[in-house]
Amino acid sequence: MSRIPSTQALRALECFARQGTVRAAAEELNLTRSAVSHQLRLLERDLGFVLFNRVGTGIELTAQGRHYATDVRAALSAISSSASRNAGRGLSGRLTVSCTPGFAAFWLAPRISAFRATCPDVDIRIVTPRRLEDVSNPEVDVFIAFGSGDMAGVEVELLREVAFVPLMSPSLANRLGGIQSPGDILRADLLHLGSTEDWQRWMSAAGRLPKEANRGPVFADMNLVYAATLAGQGVSMGDEFICTAAMESGQLIRVTDIEIKSQNAYYLAIPSQNKDLAPASAFRRWVHDAIVGRER
Template identity: 35%
Template sequence: MQTPRRLLPSISSLRALEALDRLQSASAVAEELSLTQSAVSRQLQALERQLGTDLINRDNKRLSLTAEAQDYAAEVRQALTQIAQSTLRLQTAPLAGTLSLAILPAFGMRWLMPRLPDFSRLHPEVTINMATRLEAFNFAGEPFDAAIHFGHADWPGTQSILLKHEQLLPVCAPSLLGDLNITSPTDILNLPLLHIQTRPLAWKLWFSGQGDVSSRSLSGTMYDQFATISQAALHGLGVALMPDYLIEQDLAAGRLVALHPAPVETSGAYYLVWPETKSRHAALTKFRQWLATQSQPEDPLPR
């Protein structure tokens, strides 16, 4: 569907609107855009005529945005940022293609990184730029082509492929146990619990899954990443409920001990997620097709 011309204002007028919202001064806008104040004023007037609505409050020659225009400017800022990011990617790798990927720190380090050399060997023409994200993200406001994220594949306006289910195991340092004998899940409650911000209900759900819904407190210390909570467990600060792929080596070396016979699968999983608008992105297509060959839950970790 062709977008009507009246809904596509000029980039220069949108830049003037965005800058006025951010700088709060017509003179500052003129300086930033290398224009005269009168030129800035003309661009804003042209934008108002095209949109058929008032955007600017003019009080003693001082310009400011209306409340509605402030909301509009915030959305325009996101669009301009996306245009700039896309232009930069095109200029830096016009032929080979680049992929901007958001990753979870622990999963990216322990699951994705060991596998990436294979992708680089198969597709040396593709450059992958990565940044870590722990919190929920919005593709409309972030310069990412795709993300590796944890959840239930229910992100609106996206497509996804399953990479790995998460299986959790309670672990601690041998020194923490002392003479305590763990014979049932409730025995774990005699030890301090370590919690992670991204899974605030993990311990409650784990105990419920064992049939032991204890009325005792599940309080404990909170950590923001698996990297920090695993270090806390290794130093004997408490029991951590950890994904099995993160603590295999520590268990094998005896640095940690498992307090349950087997990992328990959670309802969430790790996915590669991308916006529907990026479904034909060339570098992303190559990456997701390759990643699909790596995504079997039973696939052993590279050593």
Template identity: 40%
Template sequence: MRYPSMTALRALDAVARLGSVTDAARQLNLTRSAISHQINSLEQSLGFALTERIGRGIGLTYRGECYAREVHQILADIQEAGRRFEDQQISGKLRISCNPGFASFWLCYHINDFLRQYPQVQLQVVTPRAPDDTSDPNADLFIAYGIGDWPDLLVEQIVALHFFPVCSPRLINALGGLKTPQELAGFPLIHMSDQTDWRVWLAAAGASSIDAGSGIIFSDAHCAQSACIAAQGVAIGDNLLSGDALARGLLVRPFEIAINPLRGYFLVVDPTKAERSVVQAFSTWLKNQLLATTQGISDKPPISS
């Protein structure tokens, strides 16, 4: 049996998908007679009929339908192989300045997916001194935490955050349960950077009488969440950094009330570097991956702060 031509395989695939020789001819920019000729040639190579007359038109035989499904998958695999090799043309060094909390709780768990898609990229991830610091002149892009105010830079919010209390189930069990926000008075509070998040959440929950200034302040999100997982207190978590711990049962969310913080995570890029193909590839990958991994983590309607 001779190897079938690619044109003949594409003709069969188009007829099978579109259900019409005319539509197949239009999509492939061929004539109807050329499509018919290609399918006839393919039938002669295979030794069995792919099409049959149905009224004034034609349809696929049972063997034709089965063969067309195999052909469609092969053509899809060929197209995917071409896309992967095209992606591999993206190369060079990429230095990412990433907020430590985002790096620890999200990027470190997903970054290898980017490298699998773009194996020729030389990737370096660094953490800045402050969550909103975008001063590193050697960085190609920044994943920064703030209110989105970075003059003269391209700024795009990459995930909408919802804040809510989280704690270890061991802590709740040890202290006899946690049913209402007012009962937080008997629990140690864990803060990140300052007490602002707790003050706003307690006000939204109608529990302003609780002393939001109590507890311990951590300057690092990793330390704050580690202390929370270790049952040292109740922290304000969010749908991004707390997502994995919530999914694994290391943390629980005792209340449905959530707030929309003024701050969030932003992709920040110098306009002079934004057109680099490696920067665009990472930016697209980051947004798609975030969308895939954060959907459904926190679907409770938040209260705006």
């Protein structure tokens, strides 16, 4: 075909491919199911090849439809990325971002050049608070806090829920000869942040006695915990989200599938008086696309 299909129809296809049903796609797109079905029928007609098989009262993508949907997703992603890159062109000024030490060191610092590429003329300053949920610093434009989400005086958006898992370095794993059961972890020191509470919760989840967690050094800062973990000094109760890159690169090893869900999560918070600041809005879009958008 010579003409480009409608963007709305392509978005409907991409969303259906991810969600698997017309109902779920309609909910995400804030359209009626009949409107989504209509867009998909028009797209199939305009393309001239079969996108869907009818299965009972529903539809599913054909192999050709799946391949086309993958290409559409890549194209829409390229358009979105181009918009993000160019939206920051011409922006200038200063931006102060406060985020937790672990998030700053393990997630933001390795990616800061990506934000700089979108807003090269924005001077960004990264600070870390003493309390992980603190959003009170008047000099900060954007906060990434770790807490319950109950934060006064700021507009709050959930970024990521968190699970904690035992992590160790490859060198420690070699010295221990592998971990076959939760009890094998106790052959190494346990590394704690602030208290032994997280490890006590994990011991209970693993069918062990909580008091078995009361061993090993306690650190006041997450960066110290991870530094000790990377150096093979023990097993830490790690944040699975911010440690993803370290696990993928082989710097850290997830010891077991047993995990504990954190009662807190990462939130992006912007003071009400800063919500219309262009650099703050650009940073919010970039973080949202990097975390929330990528997981859709």
